[in-house]
Amino acid sequence: MATTTAGTGATSDAVLSFTDLTVDFGTEFGTVHAVKGISLEVRPGEVLALVGESGSGKSVTSMTALGLLPKNARVSGRIQVGENVVGDLDAKGLRRMRGNDVAMVFQEPMTALNPVLTIGDQLREGLELxxxxxxAAATARAAELLGMVGIPEPERRLKQYPHELSGGQRQRVVIAIALSCDPKVIIADEPTTALDVTVQAEILDLLRSLKDKLSTGILLITHNMGVVADMADRVAVMLKGEIVEQGLASEVLVAPQHEYTKKLLGSVPRLGAGPGQFGTAVEHDVAHSEANVPALEVKNLVIEYQRVGKDPFRAVDDVSFRVGQGEMVGLVGESGSGKSTIAKCALGLIPAASGSFEIFGQDFGALRKAELKALRKRIGVVFQDPAASLNPRLPIGDCVAEPMVVHGVGDKASRRERVLELLDAVELPRSALNRYPHELSGGQRQRVSIARALTLDPELLVADEPTSALDVSVQASVLKMFTALQERYKFACVFVSHDLAVIDLLAHQVVVLQNGRIVEKGLRTDVLHDPQQEYTRRLLAAAPVPDPTMQRERREARHALLAELGDEVSELRLGREHEPLEPSANPENPSPIRGGMSGFTP
Structure with a gap:
């Protein structure tokens, strides 16, 4: 039985512990109390999920374990990683601890990876440091790590740059880097936020397999309650810097005691429940008269990317579907299936190689510049990342009014009135008019993006993953608002998402894409509730639910389905053990690798 260290509240076998941790930030506006005296611990082979909304203090807590907080942070309490007390370490000690004892998997792999270095360089860097x-031994080890995390053709991938990999592959690279030094504990900060459901399921299988086989402790920071149900042994719920509830996942997720935990779980869209969840509009029929000109019609669409010295890469191949006026069509599929490419083509950002792309009966590719501008006035767009799509130098009022300025609609007074009307519609305070994007939360910025998209009363809205990075409660309010706006303005919508529960909540029709081709399409009730195609069944099987018992059953059913279809279950990718090699003292003639992780082959 684990013993308790006197005065700390941490058990002696914990690989990561926080005791009475308090973090304050000194700012020009006063002191911000980010973390308020919390105590947590992660044991070997255990997953502790830290959940809560943005701003609750989850990431700040995790950063203290690596000594990565900025200079204006004041940290008190005790943070221990393995045998190291973080507050007692100097800069050299911190560098030695990072990687060897604790590693981090960041939320956004594209910013965690260096865009000007190859994948191989970035893997070798940690191994050599x-x-x-x-x-050559470091290169071989790097390839082994890539194979271990399920990346095909690892030797070839070592020579590629981050932008040449899909989002899921980049996240696997980040996990491989985190594993390279055989750490005692991994801190995973939203490791699956931007991934599609099948890749997410594989990443979770991978992390679960690693912690079981290597006894690695994992501190999992997430707002996805399905991921918590799939991964966590214990759950700690944070609110405004405090732990409001903590316990076994089977207890916290099934019978929450705190009102905030109940609110979080009540905000999770449930796959299979369809429209009408948490106050969203109930399903209604959309008229499909052949006499009505569809808002968007795609016929035999082909989109290709030109490559220097190579044949073009075909991203979209012979795709046909239509979006009726007032109808919402969900595009689903894995990363690289062509969803966002089709959305960009609908906006005129990418040309079609062949086929037709008609918007309100007009061929997009055949229009002149003036005609295109007039057509674009009828189209709104909501991008995935509002922080990147809003001009940081413009106040919110100017961001929302920008489409009216570009198209010469109204005067200054009428534009301001329209902006205020839209801020009301997306449930933002009118005081946000003069604030800048960085002063708003992620959910508020996404509301601004939706308001801007609706400025010109578009007849067609293209929404590319508009809720993927939002907290569950914020996502619920945005989805409720989105359906209310669609009811009010009657716009047609192409909604791109990897969250099948969100598509089940919003869409009338569903188009399932794989490798640029349509594998299944039809009414939401048919495609999501009674799938006919193997690929659709895989997608649905990979979608997690926020109930540990039910999710375990779904995971086992998914593994059985993969076995039935002849696929290798990713939990088995780590292979067999062999004797680790001892390191060489001579860097000029090193052994291939140091012990620890060498015992596993892909």
């Missing part, structure tokens, strides 16, 4: 492997 920590004295694990050098030269």
């Amino acid at each position: 920590h004295g694990i492997a050098y030269g």
